[in-house]
Amino acid sequence: xxxxxxxxxxxxxxxxxxxxxxxxxxxxxxxxxxxxxxxxxxxxxxxxxxxxxxxxxxxxxxxxxxxxxxxxxxxxxxxxxxxxxxxxxxxxxxxxxxxxxxxxxxxxxxxxxxxxxxxxxxxxxxxxxxxxxxxxxxxxxxxxxxxxxxxxxxxxxxxxxxxxxxxxxxxxxxxxxxxxxxxxxxxxxxxxxxxxxxxxxxxxxxxxxxxxxxxxxxxxx
Amino acid sequence: xxxxxxxxxxxxxxxxxxxxxxxxxxxxxxxxxxxxxxxxxxxxxxxxxxxxxxxxxxxxxxxxxxxxxxxxxxxxxxxxxxxxxxxxxxxxxxxxxxxxxxxxxxxxxxxxxxxxxxxxxxxxxxxxxxxxxxxxxxxxxxxxxxxxxxxxxxxxxxxxxxxxxxxxxxxxxxxxxxxxxxxxxxxxxxxxxxxxxxxxxxxxxxxxxxxxxxxxxxxxxxxxxxxxxxxxxxxxxxxxxxxxxxxxxxxxxxxxxxxxxxxxxxxxxxxxxxxxxxxxxxxxxxxxxxxxxxxxxxxxxxxxxxxxxxxxxxxxxxxxxxxxxxxxxxxxxxxxxxxxxxxxxxxxxxxxxxxxxxxxxxxxxxxxxxxxxxxxxxxxxxxxxxxxxxxxxxxxxxxxxxxxxxxxxxxxxxxxxxxxxxxxxxxxxxxxxxxxxxxxxxxxxxxxxxxxxxxxxxxxxxxxxxxxxxxxxxxxxxxxxxxxxxxxxxxxxxxxxxxxxxxxxxxxxxxxxxxxxxxxxxxxxxxxxxxxxxxxxxxxxxxxxxxxxxxxxxxxxxxxxxxxxxxxxxxxxxxxxxxxxx
Numbered sequence: 077x078x079x080x081x082x083x084x085x086x087x088x089x090x091x092x093x094x095x096x097x098x099x100x101x102x103x104x105x106x107x108x109x110x111x112x113x114x115x116x117x118x119x120x121x122x123x124x125x126x127x128x129x130x131x132x133x134x135x136x137x138x139x140x141x142x143x144x145x146x147x148x149x150x151x152x153x154x155x156x157x158x159x160x161x162x163x164x165x166x167x168x169x170x171x172x173x174x175x176x177x178x179x180x181x182x183x184x185x186x187x188x189x190x191x192x193x194x195x196x197x198x199x200x201x202x203x204x205x206x207x208x209x210x211x212x213x214x215x216x217x218x219x220x221x222x223x224x225x226x227x228x229x230x231x232x233x234x235x236x237x238x239x240x241x242x243x244x245x246x247x248x249x250x251x252x253x254x255x256x257x258x259x260x261x262x263x264x265x266x267x268x269x270x271x272x273x274x275x276x277x278x279x280x281x282x283x284x285x286x287x288x289x290x291x292x293x294x295x296x297x
Numbered sequence: 298x299x300x301x302x303x304x305x306x307x308x309x310x311x312x313x314x315x316x317x318x319x320x321x322x323x324x325x326x327x328x329x330x331x332x333x334x335x336x337x338x339x340x341x342x343x344x345x346x347x348x349x350x351x352x353x354x355x356x357x358x359x360x361x362x363x364x365x366x367x368x369x370x371x372x373x374x375x376x377x378x379x380x381x382x383x384x385x386x387x388x389x390x391x392x393x394x395x396x397x398x399x400x401x402x403x404x405x406x407x408x409x410x411x412x413x414x415x416x417x418x419x420x421x422x423x424x425x426x427x428x429x430x431x432x433x434x435x436x437x438x439x440x441x442x443x444x445x446x447x448x449x450x451x452x453x454x455x456x457x458x459x460x461x462x463x464x465x466x467x468x469x470x471x472x473x474x475x476x477x478x479x480x481x482x483x484x485x486x487x488x489x490x491x492x493x494x495x496x497x498x499x500x501x502x503x504x505x506x507x508x509x510x511x512x513x514x515x516x517x518x519x520x521x522x523x524x525x526x527x528x529x530x531x532x533x534x535x536x537x538x539x540x541x542x543x544x545x546x547x548x549x550x551x552x553x554x555x556x557x558x559x560x561x562x563x564x565x566x567x568x569x570x571x572x573x574x575x576x577x578x579x580x581x582x583x584x585x586x587x588x589x590x591x592x593x594x595x596x597x598x599x600x601x602x603x604x605x606x607x608x609x610x611x612x613x614x615x616x617x618x619x620x621x622x623x624x625x626x627x628x629x630x631x632x633x634x635x636x637x638x639x640x641x642x643x644x645x646x647x648x649x650x651x652x653x654x655x656x657x658x659x660x661x662x663x664x665x666x667x668x669x670x671x672x673x674x675x676x677x678x679x680x681x682x683x684x685x686x687x688x689x690x691x692x693x694x695x696x697x698x699x700x701x702x703x704x705x706x707x708x709x710x711x712x713x714x715x716x717x718x719x720x721x722x723x724x725x726x727x728x729x730x731x732x733x734x735x736x737x738x739x740x741x742x743x744x745x746x747x748x749x750x751x752x753x754x755x756x757x758x759x760x761x762x763x764x765x766x767x768x769x770x771x772x773x774x775x776x777x778x779x780x781x782x783x784x785x786x787x788x789x790x791x792x793x794x795x796x797x798x799x800x801x802x803x804x805x806x807x808x809x810x811x812x813x814x815x816x817x818x819x820x821x822x823x824x825x826x827x828x829x830x831x832x833x834x835x836x837x838x839x840x841x842x843x844x845x846x847x848x849x850x851x852x853x854x855x856x857x858x859x860x861x862x863x864x865x866x867x868x869x870x871x872x873x874x875x876x877x878x879x
Contacts, residue, residue: 157375157782158757159643159673159700160731164432164458164486168591169641172568199541209542 180268186214186245186276197268203260210247214276246282249274258282308337317342336360343367344802346384346408347827350856351392362401363427364393368408370805370850371755372780374432377807377848379833381864386410386433387417388862394421402427402453409433415440419447427453427481437462438487445471452505455483466491466514472499481508485534485565490514501526510534513567518546524553533557535565538592542572555579564588571598581605585632588613590639596622604629610666611635616652616673623656627663635669636660643673643700654681657697661689669694676707677734682716686723695720696731702758702783705735712736718743721751728775731755741765745772753778763790770794780805787845788815795823803852807831811849814842819851820858820870826851827858830868837868 180197193213200206247259251270259267259274302310311334314320324334340363343349354361368384386408393400400422410433418425425448430436438461444454445468469484469491479499484491493515500506506527515523515536524533540546550573554560560580569592584606589599590613599618603609609630616638618626626633638656642649654677661667661684668691677699686692706713713734721727721744728750732740736759744751745768752775760766766786769779771794779801787810798804798819813830816837820828830837831848858869 155702157372157377158702159640159698160375160757161640161643161673162374162432162458163376164460165590165639166643168567172591172593212542 180271182249182271182273184210184213184274184276187278187281189214195274197271202264203267207247210274210276214245244279245276246279247274247276248282304333307333311337315340339363340402341365345852345854346389347856347860348802348852348854351389353855355392355396359396361393361397362399363404364389364400364402365404366408367406370780370803371407371778372782372805372807373407377782379831379864379866382831382867383860383862383864384408385862387414390414390417390421394418398422399424401425402429404429404431405433406431407433409435410440411435412437412440412443416443419443422448424450426450427455429453429455429457430459431455431457432459434460438464438466438468438489442468442471445469445476446473449473449476450478451476452478453481454479455481455508456486457483459486461487463488465489469499470495474498474502477502478505479503480505481532482506483508483510483534484512485510487512488514493519497522497526503527504529506530508532510564511536513537513565516540517550517573521546521549521553524550524557528556529559530557531559532562532586533560533564534588535563535567537568538566538573539568539570540573542570547573547576550576551579558583560584562586562588566592566594569594571595574598574602577602578605582607584609586611590615590637593617593641600625606630608632613637613639615639615641616650617641618656619651620653620656620659621651623652624659624663627659631664632666633660633664634666636664636667637671638673639671640673640700648675654678657681658684658688661685664689666691668692671696671698671731673698673700675700675704677704677713677716678706678708679711679713679716679719680706680708682713683719686716686719690723691726692720692724693726694729695724695727696729696755697733698731699733702733703735704733712739714740714743718747721748725750727751729753732759733757735759737761738765738768741768745769748773750775752776754780756781756784758783760784760786763787766790767793770797776800777802779803781807781809783808785810788812791815792819792822795819795826798826798851799823799853801853803850805848805850807848810845812843813837813840813846816846816849817842817870825853825855827854827860827869831866832868833866 181194182197184193184195195206195209195213197206200209248256249259249267249271250273251257252272256275261267262270307330311320311323314323317340320334320338324331335357336359338358339361341354341358341361343354343364343366346366346368366386366389368386369378369382372378373382384407386405387410390403394417398421401424403418404427408430410430415436418428420443428444428448428451433456436459441454441456441461444451466487466489472479472495476499480503482499491512491514496515497519500509500523507530509523509527509530510532511520511523511534513536517536517538517540520535524530554577557580560583563577563580563584563586566589571594574594581602582605585608587603587606587609589602593615594602594617596617596619599614600622603612603622603626607629610632611634612626612630614622614637618638623638626636638652652674654674657670657672657674658681660670667689670692671694674697677697705711706716713732714737717730717732717736717740721730725747727748730744730748730751730753732755738761741760741764744754748754751773754769754773754776756779763786765784766781767790769776770790776797781804784806786806791806791811792815816828816830820826829850829852830846831850832846834840834847837844837846859871860869863869
């Protein structure tokens with residue numbers, strides 16, 4: 077029944093060129109099974125028919141365009157149960173990941189050492205603990221005189237200059253701004269937050285850092 | 298006139314048959330053998346709890362001592378089976394409590410176990426020895442407390458990967474001081490802390506303890522004390538494996554491990570601090586099984602550990618091992634039989650580690666005894682699969698998961714049909730296969746043609762048409778379990794191979810193209826198959842019969858097809874074979 081425009085003609089349907097009118101328009105996955113079935117009875121109870129059907133469809137595959145709906149999976153996050161990782165494992169990994177996010181691993185290099193190390197700054201509560209740990213890692217390294225609280229006494233320019241003039245190793249770190257600083261300037265917690273990597277260098281080389289360190293401290297306080 | 302051996306002699310002969318298959322075969326020889334056998338069978342294995350009823354089991358086997366049973370289909374592990382589907386242990390436990398007062402062992406997998414069930418177990422069986430609950434759920438630590446308190450002769454309590462509602466760690470303290478019979482304790486899936494002193498005393502008074510798997514809450518500092526009480530341990534699962542780096546903790550741990558001369562298996566290693574790994578080095582030469590699949594250890598540290606374990610037969614590890622680590626594994630562990638590589642970041646868009654198909658190629662080439670593999674990766678090629686198949690024709694289990702669904706061969710952009718085809722063609726003893734990646738009907742033709750010993754097949758996002766399913770159902774002679782998701786398989790292949798389904802344990806199809814009409818027809822044709830339509834959209838007959846069902850689970854059964862615990866989203870055929878579902 078045509079009402080106004082001839083919708084039937086503009087209707088999309090898949091089939092052999094030149095008609096193939098008995099393929100009714102279907103939508104979605106369901107249609108595919110019907111096209112395989114073309115002229116055959118869907119509810120045929122005779123098993124031997126499938127072989128026939130199947131042979132028909134394999135030869136027809138080259139001609140008719142089957143309404144194949146390759147099951148395209150939705151965006152990764154939405155596919156239930158894929159990849160097939162057990163919930164138990166997923167839960168454990170998720171827990172570990174969220175805890176890992178609070179770990180603060182930084183690379184530690186020491187001038188002259190052949191390889192770098194990594195430390196998790198959150199494993200330590202103070203500069204002294206870090207110093208001990210680093211000392212174990214790089215046994216020829218000492219952190220020098222750091223005062224009772226493990227912090228360089230800035231106000232005493234003289235002490236600072238002594239340290240920096242010696243051949244002892246001094247730890248420095250790169251902070252969030254990308255600046256290289258002397259370790260020990262700031263309270264421990266602040267240090268852990270801002271430290272991105274550590275470098276243990278000879279005192280004499282570190283001398284360039286100190287004035288900047290002093291400057292930065294002055295601007296912060 | 299039949300001459301026959303006296304029953305006692307036959308019974309004695311049968312007592313040498315332990316495998317259920319042998320026992321089943323024997324019982325089919327003749328009526329008298331069936332009778333004799335059923336009276337002397339002490340262990341049974343029920344692969345699908347709905348394939349049979351407790352009444353039928355109890356009627357046939359009056360003298361059982363050990364029952365092993367599985368419940369939900371495998372895809373339940375990946376949340377494809379809705380909550381409340383079934384597999385309740387209680388009806389079995391209750392029926393067996395009456396019938397088998399001398400029951401000693403219960404082993405359940407993927408079943409719902411309540412505290413009520415656990416309490417019933419603890420109070421009904423005077424000689425109860427072993428409870429193993431794998432991937433089970435539905436109980437709390439209160440249920441565990443009943444088991445601990447009441448099972449006087451308990452040897453084994455193993456809760457592998459079960460989901461337990463953790464009310465408190467107090468359950469462990471319910472083991473009475475008189476309990477000294479423990480051989481195996483696996484509490485690794487539990488979250489809360491148990492009383493460490495109770496645990497220590499329990500371990501100390503259990504001279505037969507061979508397996509101890511701790512949970513994450515047991516800190517590393519305490520591990521050495523525990524291990525020192527049990528130098529006879531064969532399998533140890535550590536708790537959290539991290540602590541501040543202190544030399545006294547380390548040496549105490551290393552000493553404890555060096556006293557364990559029988560240690561064969563290690564697992565646990567939650568939250569690893571790699572500096573503590575060398576503490577186990579003294580035990581490594583005897584280690585045959587390592588489960589590091591929850592341990593975030595960088596490749597270099599993994600390699601150091603693994604290269605100490607020359608006798609390693611089984612390794613479960615995260616993909617942090619990377620291709621380089623697998624190459625090292627291939628070089629040092631020539632006895633390796635089983636490898637599982639799990640993804641550390643399965644939902645990440647980009648690869649976070651350098652693990653590719655190359656790792657699997659190296660291990661296949663280098664480990665002549667490798668027969669079982671589970672491998673997650675992000676790229677694969679036909680060339681690699683063909684190489685793997687050629688190096689390792691002795692694969693028995695091959696499970697490959699390429700993380701991106703329908704990922705093609707990354708070199709040629711072709712489907713991976715040829716690669717998997719090579720696997721089934723070369724590995725003639727293959728019993729289990731899981732596939733992934735871009736696959737057409739062609740791969741199923743190869744499988745149907747070559748995989749004659751295949752017992753379990755898992756398919757996802759693969760195939761083009763019913764032809765694919767037809768190849769598998771008509772060709773795989775040994776097929777027992779088939780699980781399919783998101784494939785364009787529909788009615789024709791299913792109906793044409795209906796008889797095949799009765800020779801299998803089960804068939805699972807979800808998000809495929811199976812119509813409700815076909816399900817009904819199948820159920821009508823095959824009275825010994827239970828065809829469960831699992832659909833959360835409401836009654837299937839509110840939609841067209843030609844509409845695809847969300848999920849269908851088909852399994853053979855001698856029990857009633859209308860299980861009493863059926864939830865409202867599952868439909869099976871009415872008993873009176875009417876065309877409507879109840």
